[in-house]
Amino acid sequence: MTLIRTRSLRPPTPSATNIEIAAEASRADLADAEVSAAEVARWAELHEATGVLETVDRVLEDVLRVARGECAGVVLAHRGRSASVGATDPRVEQANRLQVDCGEGPSMPLTKAHGSVLIPDTAADQRWPGWSRQAAELGLRSALAVSLATTESAVGSLTVYASAPNRFTGDDVAKALLLARHAAVAVAGVQEITDLARAVESRHLIGQAQGLLMERFAIDADQAFAVLRRYSQDGNVKLRVIAARLVATRSLPDG
């Protein structure tokens, strides 16, 4: 089997008690990752997904295979907001949502900067004691988080968990980082095009919804837009969603 060996600049040094956020991780922490060519070829399929969620699902499947975790999840940071996405286990969903809600936990700094965090045992962790205690209570004792970041932007972070402590090694960190670089490019790419396609479609749907209101209430396009915006604000629903609903049902909210 062909092995792909990444550049070895320095060995990963996750100590037993300390948590490291490696700043220049994109180079340094990729040391000694050995991933088969077949595995890397599978990662190419990350780019074929039909949307952000499917891309994330594929990333999670891949990371559980290469980093020997039991369950995993992603925190996406998009347009200034973070969200837990695609957790493979309800406990991961809970642990990741706790991080997002409290803004505290190993995944959070990684949504903004390159790097990795290894928590050998959440029951003994001192860095994020509040979150770690709850993760330990959920039965997630080992945690390994890596950033999902391209050279241009941070997309989010990827966290793998195991129920036993001290599960992950430096090798798992290196492999997860290598995968995360591919994953970040795939997620960023699909996010970009989804956003643009959706924005174009929104303009189109808003036009159709305006027409529908113009005819029904004998109003002009500007007045119809104002009606749409009012429905959007009153219901705290995005304009695009209001327009899509109106066009699909041909009836207004509340009949």
Next chain:
Amino acid sequence: MPSVRIRQILAEVMVGDRHGFPARLCLVCAEKLPVSGAGLAFMTSAGHIGTITATDGAAAELEELQQALGEGPCVDAFRDGQPVLQPDLAATGLSRWPGFTDGALEAGVAAVFAFPLQVGAIRLGVLDLYRDSPGSLDQPQLAEALAFTEAATAILLHLQGKAPPGQLLHPRLAEVVESRREIHQATGMITVQAAVDVADALLLLQAHAFGSERPLLEVAKDVVARRLRFGPAGDHDG
């Protein structure tokens, strides 16, 4: 990661005013390939949404026809996520897209090559190339056309990345949809007038434009100005 060729294309196209990038891409593409012209269009599952740019009158007409008729190579390329190659439209196009082929031949289009703009399985629009005489693209030329397609997608994403904060679409892209807003508004109006869904409403509008041999946008403007109505039975008066 973009290939070397795509980076070269982007370096050649992305100079000067950002608003001119789509037009430059089509011009350079038409120069490098044995084609007469090129056009870029936004598409959604509902069909052709608007021409982003076209190098000349025939390329623009090619786009207008597909928007007006709801059929053509770009519609199929977008739907299937695969290029549609028609090196001799007169020989093969009539059975597939009768209305479009008639109009395209009349506009001087003899061959059409349509490439979907996509990332993974998510599609955004099409790059359409045409020739004024029949003739196909060989393998290296197809590879070049695909590189231009990827570069076109990258340019649209680049523009959108530069959208002012708080704006849904970059102004250069918003104007594409906005310039045809009456088509979308008229479609919405007809859903109420004729009690049909949006797909059928668009078909009614397209059929009327085709029947009266008028541009779709003009007919749509009549509907928005309430000079033309579509009755419940599909009748219309105007």
